[in-house]
Amino acid sequence: MGVKVLAKFCKKCGSKIDDDAVFCVNCGTKVVSGGSLPAPSAVSANSKGTSLGPDYATKDESLSWWNWRGRLNRQRFILRSLILVPIAIVGGIILSGGISFFVTTAAMSGQDEDAVFGIMFLLLLCALPFILTSAVLGTFISIKRGHDLNIPGWVVVIVSLLGASFFLSIYLSVAKGNEGPNQYGDNPLKWPGSI
Template identity: 30%
Template sequence: MAMNFCPNCGAKLRPDAKFCGSCGKKIQRDDAEPADERDLPPQPQSTPQPQPTPTPQPTPPQPQPTTQSQPTQPTPTYRQDVTLQEKFLTTSGRLNRWRYFVRAMILLVPEILLYIVAVATTPPNSPPNYMAGVGLMLLLYGLIMLVPNVMLTIRRLHDLDLSGWFYLVFLIPFVNALFGFYALLAPGTRGPNRYGPDPLEVQGGW
């Protein structure tokens, strides 16, 4: 057991001594609790007060950015063919059934009349050179008229929303006749297509 000494006179003290036996001085214990803290009644534990929940403030509406509408593109309108080049010597645009038929007849009728006149005016006993000359003339006229005929047919195919390369179908025997009736009689695309506006927007004319 550890011995204690009086801080005043240095006399030995018992471990549980509260006063010095020699000088009578009160002994302070290090492990003793302070009198004020020991004698105080226990303090009641404070109950934490509930914190009020903050009320969310309404957020003012943000103005929406205004988007400018894109201007609509004007719908292209069909323009009537005026010149002979626009009527017969172009592959641009579309050609409806009636205009195709009328223009094809304008090219075909003179060839038929020329053939009739050539046959009617040829004497029965004409020399072979004469007959060859008439045949060559008819052939040349047919070749010249082939160019506008091809261009008219390509524009008619455009009205059916078909590429002009479909004209090569006319090189196939038997199929060319059926395809020719289809190109002549089938109605075109209603409204604009990839080849231009609808030619039926403009009535009349050839």
């Protein structure tokens, strides 16, 4: 008589899991290796809206502009990038154009150096919100897009710091994301609508 093998079920959502699966295809929860998992309770954690692990993000977290948790599909990544680029350009125009104008004007009129540095400092303060906002939000959307490709956020940040952010952006814009959920959240294609 053969040994009966128990079926494996996800401990979070109750879906049946293949023996060699690393993550549950329904909710993305990491599967315990070796042996079968206990049958789940009638109410899954997903239906309560709770997070399914330290890296797994809810729909609201994924669609939020103000965090790096979750996943973004290609379309949302490109649209958000097209919104952030003009913000960065405005900041750059304020900073570089204003500084060059005031330095040239001060040099031609013979103004005091302290006054010129004061004006440059004020221009920097005016441009800083534009530059910082676009840099922070740009990093967040790049990390989320990387999550859609199952790339950890720290890899995206390091590649950007090494000066390859342009090439990274091109890759993130064209690469197809994981189908179904992964360790960072549900497939972002299932959330139509907002940018």
